Every structure is written in structure tokens, then in C-alpha cells.
Amino acid sequence: MMQLQRIFYRFVSSAGSFRNVIPVTSRRSITALFKLITTGRWSRETLVLTPFTTMGIFGFIKSKEDDKDLKVTSQKILLAKADALFDQSQYKQIYEMLNHYRDSGDVEILWRLCRALYNMSKTASEVEAKKMIYEGYDLAVAALAIDENHHAVHKWMAIFLDAKSGHEGMKARITQLATVKNHMLRASELNPKDATTLYMLGSWCYQISDLAWYQRKIAAAIFGEPPQSSFEEASRYFEAAEKMSPNFYSHNLLMLGKTHLKLNRREEAIKFLKMASEYEARNDDDHEAKKQALKLLNDLGFKTS
Numbered sequence: 519m520m521q522l523q524r525i526f527y528r529f530v531s532s533a534g535s536f537r538n539v540i541p542v543t544s545r546r547s548i549t550a551l552f553k554l555i556t557t558g559r560w561s562r563e564t565l566v567l568t569p570f571t572t573m574g575i576f577g578f579i580k581s582k583e584d585d586k587d588l589k590v591t592s593q594k595i596l597l598a599k600a601d602a603l604f605d606q607s608q609y610k611q612i613y614e615m616l617n618h619y620r621d622s623g624d625v626e627i628l629w630r631l632c633r634a635l636y637n638m639s640k641t642a643s644e645v646e647a648k649k650m651i652y653e654g655y656d657l658a659v660a661a662l663a664i665d666e667n668h669h670a671v672h673k674w675m676a677i678f679l680d681a682k683s684g685h686e687g688m689k690a691r692i693t694q695l696a697t698v699k700n701h702m703l704r705a706s707e708l709n710p711k712d713a714t715t716l717y718m719l720g721s722w723c724y725q726i727s728d729l730a731w732y733q734r735k736i737a738a739a740i741f742g743e744p745p746q747s748s749f750e751e752a753s754r755y756f757e758a759a760e761k762m763s764p765n766f767y768s769h770n771l772l773m774l775g776k777t778h779l780k781l782n783r784r785e786e787a788i789k790f791l792k793m794a795s796e797y798e799a800r801n802d803d804d805h806e807a808k809k810q811a812l813k814l815l816n817d818l819g820f821k822t823s
Contacts, residue, residue, distance in 0.1 A: 593624065600630050607801045609637040620657070625668050628661035632674040636681070640802060648685050655682045669709035676701035676718065692737045695745050698722065713763035717770045720755030723747040724777060749780040768797040768807035775811060784818070791815050 596619070603612045612634040619627045635654040639647040655678040661671045676698045683694040699722050706715045726747040729737065737744030756774045765771070775791035778784075794811035797804055 593626070597626055597630065600634075604630075604633065607637075609634045613638060623664055625661045625665045625671055628657050628664075629668070629670040629674050632657050632661070632678060636674070636677060639681075651678060651681045651685060654678045667708060669705045669712060669715070672701045672705035672708065673712070673715055673718070676705065688733065689736060689740065692733070692744075693740055695722075695726070695737075696741075699745070711762060713759040713766050713770070716755050716759035716762060717767060717773070720752045720759065720770075720773060720777075723752035723755060724749065724773060724780075727752060727780070749777050753777045753781065765793075765797070768794055768799070768804040771797060772807045772811050775814065779814070788815065788818060788820055791818075792820075 596615070600612050600616055603609075603615075613631065616627050616631050616634065620631060632654045635650045635657070639650040639654075642650060654674070658671065658675040658678045661668070662675055665671060679694055679701065680691070680698045683691040683698075699719070702715060702719050702722060706712065706719065709715065724747075726745050727749050729744070734744050753774070756770055756777060759766070759770050760774065771790050771794035775787045775789075775794060778787035778790065791811045791814050794807050795815060797808060799805045799808055
């Protein structure tokens with residue numbers, strides 16, 4: 519009973535961090551509410567709970583929930599906090615919060631840790647970025663061993679496998695190309711509505727189509743025949759992603775512009791490059807996409823304000 523009460527207190531305290539929904543209340547009042555839930559008896563302390571506190575807590579918990587239900591609810595709150603922080607680009611805070619649960623065997627926590635590490639690696643030093651990539655790869659491998667039918671696990675496995683092999687040289691990266699794509703395809707199969715996976719597939723196709731001659735020679739030496747794709751195939755994936763979720767990612771607009779340029783579709787290229795250049799930047803990725811789009815537009819002689 520004491521253990522359940524402690525879990526209950528932690529849950530209500532964490533729920534209290536949702537501002538304007540559940541005001542933080544005292545330990546004494548929370549203890550009184552716990553007794554009400556478990557015994558059905560009111561006490562004087564229970565009456566000091568505000569209506570919003572009681573309403574908010576009962577919105578999350580129904581009377582006489584067992585320990586398992588409390589843990590499920592606490593997990594949902596934890597993940598909601600992580601996703602809210604992600605929208606604010608607070609990647610380090612996500613990592614610090616979720617890292618306490620990395621050995622929980624919960625793939626929802628593991629892939630979010632992967633996501634935080636990958637984004638942290640973008641602004642880290644070369645040495646630190648490499649450590650983060652290898653740590654993220656290990657987490658993705660662990661998540662895949664737990665659940666091989668989770669779309670986000672395959673998506674982040676593809677990302678970290680590609681990033682890890684990139685640190686190991688051109689030959690290593692080319693060797694993993696087919697495996698990376700297979701993880702992307704599996705992720706898309708498990709969740710066809712995920713626009714980011716479609717974007718990743720488009721990027722894979724673009725990179726394969728844009729390989730330099732010496733890279734193709736390396737690929738030919740490894741595979742006999744290098745992986746095949748086309749800018750047309752890349753365009754189909756980028757367009758499918760945009761159709762699935764319009765304006766979801768600045769780099770999808772940028773890549774649509776770049777791909778149309780490769781296909782000599784100047785007007786379409788300018789259209790998407792202009793959209794990328796005007797995209798509301800919320801993070802470093804968006805700023806980089808805007809920068810590249812503006813440069814390409816200037817190279818095309820298109821006047822930008």
C-alpha cells in the first residue's frame with residue numbers, strides 16, 4: 519500500500535506540472551485524496567483540494583486503479599512531456615529526462631531517446647557527435663530487439679545505421695545502403711501515413727542518383743552492381759510526403775526544389791524553393807533549408823526579397 523501511495527504521489531506531482539490544468543497541491547492533500555480513492559472515505563484535508571485539482575486528477579485516474587494502470591498513466595504523461603519538449607527543440611532536456619528510463623525495456627522511451635540524441639548531435643562537436651551517434655545506434659538496436667514491428671524503431675534504426683556508417687568511411691556507408699533502405703521501407707509499411715519516412719526514402723533515392731563517379735565505382739566493387747534509383751523516384755517520395763502532410767518539413771520543400779532542378783523542371787523547382795525560402799524557421803534545420811533555398815534561387819537568377 520505504501521508503495522502504491524508513493525507512486526500515486528509522484529503521478530499527481532508530475533500531473534501538476536501541466537499549468538492551468540492541475541494546480542500543484544500539498545502532500546497532505548494528496549495523501550487525503552489517495553485515502554478517498556482507496557477507501558471511499560472523505561477527510562477534512564480532502565476538502566481543501568481545489569475543484570480543478572480534483573477534476574484534473576480524476577480525469578487521469580479512475581477510482582481503485584491498480585499499480586499497473588498508474589504506471590501506464592505515468593508513462594503517458596512522461597511521453598507527452600517529451601513530445602512537448604521536442605516541439606520546443608529542448609533536446610537535451612528530453613535526453614536528461616528519459617535517460618533515467620533507458621533500461622525500462624520500453625520502445626516508446628528508447629526511440630524518443632534516439633530522436634533526442636540525433637538532434638543533439640547536429641550541434642555538438644565532432645567528437646561528441648560521434649559518441650551520440652554510436653549511443654543512439656545502440657539504443658535503436660536494443661529497441662529493435664524488443665519490438666521489430668514498431669515503425670519508429672525501424673525509422674531511427676535507418677537514421678542511426680546510416681549516420682554510424684558515415685563515421686566509418688565511404689565503403690562502410692555504401693555497404694549499408696540497402697539495409698538502411700530496407701529499414702525505411704519497413705517503417706513506411708508499418709505506418710504509411712508517416713510523412714518523415716517518405717521524406718527519408720526520397721532523400722535515399724536522391725543520394726543514390728547523385729552519387730559521384732568514384733562513389734559508383736566503390737559501390738560496384740562492393741555489390742557487383744550498385745543500388746539503383748532515379749531522381750524521378752525521389753520526386754515521387756517527396757511529393758507523397760508533401761501530399762500526406764503539407765508544409766510539414768522545410769527540407770522536404772527544399773528537396774522537391776532540388777529534385778525538380780535535376781529533372782529540368784525549372785518552374786516547379788522555383789515554386790518549391792520559394793516555399794522553402796519563406797518557411798517559418800523554428801530550428802537550425804529550417805534555417806539551413808532556407809539558406810540553401812535562397813542560394814539556389816539566386817543561382818537561378820530569381821529575385822528574392
